[in-house]
Amino acid sequence: MTDTLPDATIRNGVDTTALFATIDAVKADPELGAFRFRATNRWISGTHNRSTVDGFHGAKQDMAHEQPFELHADHPAVLVGRDHAPTPVEYLLHALAACLTAGIANIAAARGVTLTEVSSTVEGDIDLLGILGLSDQVRNGYQQIRVGFTLRGDDPDKLRSVVEQSRQRSAVFDIVTNGVPVSIDVDAG
């Protein structure tokens, strides 16, 4: 559908007509906004495992991606794995960069701000003393994460304002900075 819209509604590759229509639709019927995302994972061997991302629930219906996505994870040799794929903590950095960047593109489009480049480096510091059980004073996860964005396009102040708005409305930024309750159930047969 998006390909048949006049070019004027597309900015930064974002279909702004569809974006505003989505906001209006959820505003009119808030139940459309209740989404549930899902991944199923299967252990392969050692630290190597694979998730499948396929269906999700949203807009009052079960939906499917256009194709199922398979995501592998592993540890490098220095962390006693076979390095078949990125580590889980690297996937988390990708999730953070990707969410902020998608938000930047959407918000810029909605504001009529043109982007020519959005690139970023995300780094996280982690001390293995936690994970390895060698210190109760050291947390298991990242101690801090730094994101460095480079943006080119319209006026620099407008670009900075777009990044700030993306930070304020990013799902993954909220999850990573504020935390989420996680329950774990186990079927051990």
Added chain:
Amino acid sequence: MTDTLPDATIRNGVDTTALFATIDAVKADPELGAFRFRATNRWISGTHNRSTVDGFHGAKQDMAHEQPFELHADHPAVLVGRDHAPTPVEYLLHALAACLTAGIANIAAARGVTLTEVSSTVEGDIDLLGILGLSDQVRNGYQQIRVGFTLRGDDPDKLRSVVEQSRQRSAVFDIVTNGVPVSIDVDAG
């Protein structure tokens, strides 16, 4: 190196000799445990962007994965994207499942517990009223995440205990449940 070790040190695909040697090495020289992971991301168009995961720092040196990994992200059409790849919030679920599962494999191996199956489903609930800016009462990120594990292998009590220990030592579980400070710098030219 791991392929030349006697089979007796490999359990569940985990090289337990290397695992215990790693713990001993970091115990003897804690600076070996200071790791820094990194992803670089580049916006493509709309909500579609791509991260590269290549090098990291650990064990007092800059290291590289055996190959660079490329990770795409996008939104499905219902969220005004082109569905080229999983969403950022789905990558986060994968990171959580993968980290807990790698921990289960390692801990089971260290305890002499045999696994024949580890599978899981991870679900997260998110209400778009937050992201879309339609309510200040609704958070942007997941409101809760549920992980359901199925394990087969040794005695069920031992399997449950392994999952609990993995939860207590998982980097991504810690990040997602407790949060991490994230700084964002912007170069807007």
